[in-house]
Structure formats: structure tokens, C-alpha cells
Amino acid sequence: xxxxxxxxxxxxxxxxxxxxxxxxxxxxxxxxxxxxxxxxxxxxxxxxxxxxxxxxxxxxxxxxxxxxxxxxxxxxxxxxxxxxxxxxxxxxxxxxxxxxxxxxxxxxxxxxxxxxxxxxxxxxxxxxxxxxxxxxxxxxxxxxxxxxxxxxxxxxxxxxxxxxxxxxxxxxxxxxxxxxxxxxxxxxxxxxxxxxxxxxxxxxxxxxxxxxxxxxxxxxxxxxxxxxxxxxxxxxxxxxxxxxxxxxxxxxxxxxxxxxxxxxxxxxxxxxxxxxxxxxxxxxxxx
Amino acid sequence: xxxxxxxxxxxxxxxxxxxxxxxxxxxxxxxxxxxxxxxxxxxxxxxxxxxxxxxxxxxxxxxxxxxxxxxxxxxxxxxxxxxxxxxxxxxxxxxxxxxxxxxxxxxxxxxxxxxxxxxxxxxxxxxxxxxxxxxxxxxxxxxxxxxxxxxxxxxxxxxxxxxxxxxxxxxxxxxxxxxxxxxxxxxxxxxxxxxxxxxxxxxxxxxxxxxxxxxxxxxxxxxxxxxxxxxxxxxxxxxxxxxxxxxxxxxxxxxxxxxx
Numbered sequence: 001x002x003x004x005x006x007x008x009x010x011x012x013x014x015x016x017x018x019x020x021x022x023x024x025x026x027x028x029x030x031x032x033x034x035x036x037x038x039x040x041x042x043x044x045x046x047x048x049x050x051x052x053x054x055x056x057x058x059x060x061x062x063x064x065x066x067x068x069x070x071x072x073x074x075x076x077x078x079x080x081x082x083x084x085x086x087x088x089x090x091x092x093x094x095x096x097x098x099x100x101x102x103x104x105x106x107x108x109x110x111x112x113x114x115x116x117x118x119x120x121x122x123x124x125x126x127x128x129x130x131x132x133x134x135x136x137x138x139x140x141x142x143x144x145x146x147x148x149x150x151x152x153x154x155x156x157x158x159x160x161x162x163x164x165x166x167x168x169x170x171x172x173x174x175x176x177x178x179x180x181x182x183x184x185x186x187x188x189x190x191x192x193x194x195x196x197x198x199x200x201x202x203x204x205x206x207x208x209x210x211x212x213x214x215x216x217x218x219x220x221x222x223x224x225x226x227x228x229x230x231x232x233x234x235x236x237x238x239x240x241x242x243x244x245x246x247x248x249x250x251x252x253x254x255x256x257x258x259x260x261x262x263x264x265x266x267x268x269x270x271x272x273x274x275x276x277x278x279x280x281x282x283x284x285x286x287x
Numbered sequence: 288x289x290x291x292x293x294x295x296x297x298x299x300x301x302x303x304x305x306x307x308x309x310x311x312x313x314x315x316x317x318x319x320x321x322x323x324x325x326x327x328x329x330x331x332x333x334x335x336x337x338x339x340x341x342x343x344x345x346x347x348x349x350x351x352x353x354x355x356x357x358x359x360x361x362x363x364x365x366x367x368x369x370x371x372x373x374x375x376x377x378x379x380x381x382x383x384x385x386x387x388x389x390x391x392x393x394x395x396x397x398x399x400x401x402x403x404x405x406x407x408x409x410x411x412x413x414x415x416x417x418x419x420x421x422x423x424x425x426x427x428x429x430x431x432x433x434x435x436x437x438x439x440x441x442x443x444x445x446x447x448x449x450x451x452x453x454x455x456x457x458x459x460x461x462x463x464x465x466x467x468x469x470x471x472x473x474x475x476x477x478x479x480x481x482x483x484x485x486x487x488x489x490x491x492x493x494x495x496x497x498x499x500x501x502x503x504x505x506x507x508x509x510x511x512x513x514x515x516x517x518x519x520x521x522x523x524x525x526x527x528x529x530x531x532x533x534x535x536x537x538x539x540x541x542x543x544x545x546x547x
Contacts, residue, residue, distance in 0.1 A: 092486035093493055096479075099486070109484040110445065111452045153397060153442040154390070194514065219513055251494075254506070272506050 025081050025286030027261035029054055032269065037236045040228055043215035043269045045084055045258060046237065047284055050208050055125020058088060058169045059281045060103035061096070070276045073283065081263065081286040084213060086197065086248055087255040087271070088280035089119075089173040095279045099172025100150070102163045110160065116183060117175030117246050118150065123167050125287070127201065127211070129244035131178045141166055171280070176226045177245035180234075186223045193219040197248040197256065198229055199282065202239035210239065211284065213248070215256070215269065222247070253278050293536075300529055336361035338373050342380045349380070349391060359403045364396060365422070367429055374436060389439035397446040413458075413470040416451050420477055423447035427481070448483040455485040 031046040047054045057076070059069045067075075073085070090098040099113035104123075118137055120128045130137040135149035141162035148155040148162075163170050175183045176198065200212040212233065216225050226245065233239045255278045256271030275281075336357055341347075363369050377388045408415065423444050430440035455475060458465050465471050466487060475485045498507050511523075 090486075092484070093497075094484075094487075096484050096486065098484075107482050109482060109486075110448070111478075111483045111486065112449055113486065153446045154393065154438070157438060157441050157445055192514070272509070273503070277501065 023081050024259070024261050024263035025083055026053065029286070030083055030261065032258060032260065032266060034268070035232075035236065037232045038228065040216070040218050040220075042229070042232060043217070044232075044237070045213045045269075045284075047083060047211045048208060049126075049211060052125065053286055054083065054211070055285055055287055056121055056127045056211070057125065057283045057285065058103075058119075058121040058171065059283070060088070060101045060169060060171055061108040061280065063103070064106065068276075069278050069281050073275070073278075073281050077283075077285075082257075082259050083284040083286055084258045085255070085275065085281055085283045086199075086213060086257075087250070087253040087273075087278050088248060088282040089171050089246075090249055091253065091279040097171060097280055100160075100170060101172070102160065102168060102170040104169055105164045105167035107160065107164060112150065112156065113172050115172045115174050117173045117178075117244070119171050119173060119246065120163070121169040121171075123169075125285075129175065129178070129201070129246065131175055131183070132172075139163065139166070139168065174222075174247045175244065176222070176247060177230050177242045179243065180230075180241050182223075182226055182230060184223055184226050186221075189222040191221045193221060195219060195250055196222070196225045197250045198226075198245050199248055200229070200233060200245040201243045202233055202237070203241045203243060204238065205240050209243070212237070213284070248282065249280075253280075255281070296529065297533075300533075332360060332362040332365065334362055335369065336363050338363065338376045342376060345380065349377075353395070355395075355399055355403065358395070359400060364400075367425055370429070371433070385435055389436050392436075393439045393442040393446075396443045401446075401450065408454075413465075413468070413474060416454060417470065417474055419447055420451055420474060423451070424481075448478060448481060452478050452483045452485045456487065459485075459487050 029048045029050065032044075033046070034041070034043050036042070059072050059076075062068055063072055092098050097109055099115055100110065100118065101108040116132050118130045118132050120130075120139060122128070122140070128138070132150055135151060137148045137150055137159065138145050139148070139159065139162055140146075142165075146158075146162060148159040150156045150159055162168075174189075177183060177200070195218065196216045198212075198214045198216070200214065202210050202212060204210060214229050214232070216229060220228065230242055230245065233242050233245075250271070254271040254273045255275050256269070257275065258266040258269045260266050336354075338358075341352075341354060342349075358364070363373055374388065374392060377392060378385055381388045381391075426440040426444035426447075430437045430444065433440060451474065455471065455478070458471070466475070478485055495507070511520075515523075
């Protein structure tokens with residue numbers, strides 16, 4: 001009887017652990033590196049979207065049941081093979097997301113901010129970024145691609161209705177690089193000398209899309225960092241085109257965790273804050 | 288250290304402290320005086336304007352010949368009943384084309400009305416925006432009941448709610464004390480209930496307070512060493528030294544008194 005009970009307990013523990021354990025990912029699709037380029041240190045996580053096995057997920061805000069972003073992430077992450085988790089975009093002094101925000105088809109914030117980048121994270125794990133200034137934001141809706149100019153009220157209403165309908169996740173942020181052009185100005189951007197983190201999507205010479213999360217631990221202004229990181233991606237990482245690059249928050253919610261291919265936590269590359277304080281989270285996982 | 292020097296240092300510390308406190312208090316009270324209400328008559332006009340008379344000539348170009356100013360000075364767009372009458376007149380003018388009418392009317396009550404209001408809104412006034420919010424709110428209800436013109440009503444509502452949050456942000460940037468007033472908080476809360484969040488950033492002091500309350504000691508120390516100027520660092524070390532010195536003096540004096 002004793003042995004049977006012991007076996008049941010052990011079996012339960014094993015099964016519970018297997019459910020929440022990060023099983024890792026295909027190391028051919030992810031490259032984690034600490035590099036020095038032009039005298040500056042960087043930590044890069046390069047993820048290939050080949051075969052669309054590497055996917056993105058974004059938690060923009062608390063859910064309707066008031067579960068925090070951290071609680072939502074913890075529940076969702078069970079059985080998932082996480083590659084990295086990072087704080088996402090800006091929050092205000094009420095810890096609410098800044099700019100248009102839709103979380104999984106639920107509208108969080110309808111206020112259009114003065115940021116050029118509008119990021120759409122699809123339920124399928126893909127990420128698309130549009131330059132609001134161009135007025136040609138494209139979204140998969142009603143089985144087809146639709147284009148909107150969100151600066152126009154009529155288009156903005158229709159775009160939001162569409163995003164809600166398809167259950168998309170949308171947020172607004174500073175667009176730093178778009179189609180190889182640096183979009184942030186030297187004089188009209190943050191001059192604060194500080195560490196920074198970026199999310200970029202690039203195409204290599206074969207047209208394969210790679211997503212990068214780049215940590216720039218050295219202090220620099222937003223423009224200077226953008227310029228340096230773009231150079232790193234083009235020349236240091238041999239990318240043909242930087243499709244987009246956006247800023248990730250390293251301020252009050254500097255949350256960043258990276259996992260190695262075997263599923264263990266990388267202790268060398270990490271943020272300064274605990275996951276539980278995050279107001280929003282960007283997650284990359286392998287499926 | 289002789290007594291005079293000690294008194295001088297103490298005096299200097301007190302003066303610096305008082306000046307710092309006063310400067311912080313003055314920051315909040317040095318707000319620009321704002322106009323109380325943009326126009327007492329706005330949205331309160333009682334006289335109606337007969338749109339049918341203007342549109343009796345069916346050959347006119349609506350966009351070019353529409354009497355915008357006269358319309359905005361009337362009571363035609365103040366209530367749902369009046370709006371419904373004008374919409375019916377316009378649909379009739381456009382030979383039943385509800386979509387075309389909707390586009391024209393939404394442009395009329397968004398960009399054109401904003402142009403008309405612009406000179407009056409030069410000086411920010413919370414009261415004005417409370418009026419605006421109340422007026423804009425009705426379009427949300429119309430969008431739910433008037434299915435034919437639903438999008439048009441949504442557009443007007445969305446346009447003005449976005450305009451209000453943008454202006455609340457502007458007001459915060461020119462007057463840091465404004466966000467603590469009742470009217471500002473009320474309007475911000477109303478907007479937030481409708482999911483138009485007035486994203487107000489952290490001021491430097493708020494950032495420090497936020498990090499302190501969240502006990503991010505490592506982060507605060509790191510930021511202090513990497514981002515502050517050498518003068519601030521020296522100043523802080525001196526302040527720390529003087530504070531410690533003050534404590535030592537008090538303890539010494541206390542123990543001396545005890546020995547006696």
C-alpha cells in the first residue's frame with residue numbers, strides 16, 4: 001500500500017513538472033550571443049521565422065477578470081517552449097499602455113498617440129509593423145488584406161472593429177527604423193544616455209525573416225543607439241534589410257529573461273526587474 | 288571645527304533645504320491662468336437654423352456652399368433630435384445616399400467644427416472640455432440606436448474623445464499641477480471609462496517616488512551612478528556627510544550631557 005501511494009505521489013509530481021517545464025527549442029532557429037561591434041557591447045537573440053516555428057505573443061494589459069499581465073503570462077506559458085520574455089512598450093503613470101492598444105481582440109486604449117509605429121501581433125504568432133505616417137496600415141480581415149489610414153477617424157474606427165473581430169493584438173510605439181530608413185531624429189528624440197533594448201525584424205539575402213531582440217547595455221541616446229544597432233544588423237549580422245525596429249521599455253519595467261535551447265534559463269542575459277512587475281510583456285516561443 | 292563655522296554650515300544646509308522645498312512648491316503653483324469657459328453659448332444655442340432653405344437649391348456644391356459658421360452658431364447639432372432632422376434633410380439632398388451624407392456630416396462635426404472652435408480653444412479650459420465630452424458622449428448612444436448612420440456617429444464620438452485626451456496631455460505638459468485638480472481628474476476618469484486613456488508620463492520626481500515605493504534599490508543606485516552629473520554626485524555625498532555629521536554631533540552632545 002505504501003509503495004502504491006509513493007508511486008502515485010511521484011507520478012503526480014512528475015506529470016505536474018512536465019506540464020510547466022520549458023522543454024526548449026530547435027537551436028538552429030535561435031542564436032543567443034554577446035558581441036562587441038565597433039567598440040560597443042551588445043546581447044543579441046536572433047530568431048529565424050523559417051517554417052514559422054518561432055512565434056510571438058504579446059500581453060498588453062490586465063484581462064477583463066483583472067488578472068495581471070504576469071498572471072496571464074504564467075497561465076499561458078504552461079507547456080510552452082519559451083525563448084525569451086521581455087517588457088514591451090511604454091506605460092504611463094497609471095501603469096496603463098500608451099497609445100492605441102488592443103489585447104487579443106479586447107480594446108484597452110483607443111487614444112491615438114504621437115508615435116509612428118503600430119504593431120500588430122497576430123494570433124498565429126506573426127508580427128507586422130506599420131508606419132502610421134504612410135497611411136497604409138494593412139491587416140488581415142474578413143479573409144482578405146485591408147488597408148487603413150488610422151489618422152483618419154473613419155479608417156481608425158473600421159481598423160479597430162476589424163482588429164477586434166480577428167482577435168488581434170495591437171499596440172503603438174516609437175518606430176525607429178522602417179524599411180532600412182532611420183525614422184527617429186537626432187534632435188526630436190530622447191537624449192537621455194541610457195541602456196536600451198530593441199525589437200527588429202530583418203530579411204537576409206535569401207529573403208528569410210529573422211526577428212532580433214537586441215540589448216544595448218552601454219549608455220547612449222535613442223538616435224545614437226538606433227544608428228549603431230542598425231549598423232550591427234546590416235554589417236555585423238549580414239542582414240539585407242531592417243524591415244522595422246521598435247523600442248522596448250528598459251525603464252521602470254526592465255524585465256527580460258532568455259532561455260537556452262535546452263529550456264534552462266540563461267543567467268548571463270537578463271533584465272534588472274522581476275517578471276511580476278511588468279505592465280506588458282512580449283514573448284517569443286517555439287511551437 | 289570652530290563654532291562659527293558649524294553654525295554657518297548648519298545655516299547653509301537649512302537655506303538650501305528651504306530653497307529646494309519652495310522651488311518644488313512654486314513649480315506646482317506657477318501655472319498659466321486659463322480661460323474658464325471657451326464660450327458660454329457653445330452647444331447651448333437655442334436658435335435653430337433652417338437647413339432645408341439652404342438645400343432647396345439641389346444644384347449647389349454641398350462642401351463649397353455649406354454655411355459652416357452659421358451652422359455652428361445654431362442649435363442644429365446640439366441635440367439628437369436636431370441632428371436626426373438635419374441628417375434626413377441631407378440624405379434627401381443626396382438623393383438617399385446615406386454613406387455620402389454620413390461622410391459629409393462626420394467631416395462637418397469633426398474637422399470643420401474643430402476649425403471653428405480652434406480660436407476659442409487657444410487657452411485650455413477644463414470646463415470647455417467637460418462640455419465637449421458631454422456633447423460627444425451622446426454620439427455613442429446614437430451609434431447604437433441609429434444603425435443607418437452608426438459609423439458616422441462613432442466617428443464624431445471617437446474624434447472628440449481623442450481630441451479631449453490629446454488636450455489633457457497638452458495641459459499636463461504646460462501645467463504640471465493641473466492633473467491634481469478635481470475637474471481634470473473627473474474628465475480623465477470619464478475618458479478612461481470610455482477606454483480613451485490620457486497617458487500622462489512620469490515626471491522625474493514621480494519616477495523616483497515610483498522606484499522608491501517599489502523598492503528598486505539596485506536600479507536607483509545604478510541610475511544615480513550612470514546618469515547623474517558629477518556635481519549632483521558631489522552634492523549628494525556632501526549632503527550625506529553633513530547629515531551624518533549632524534547625527535554624530537547630536538549623539539556626542541547627548542553623551543556629554545549624560546556624563547555631566
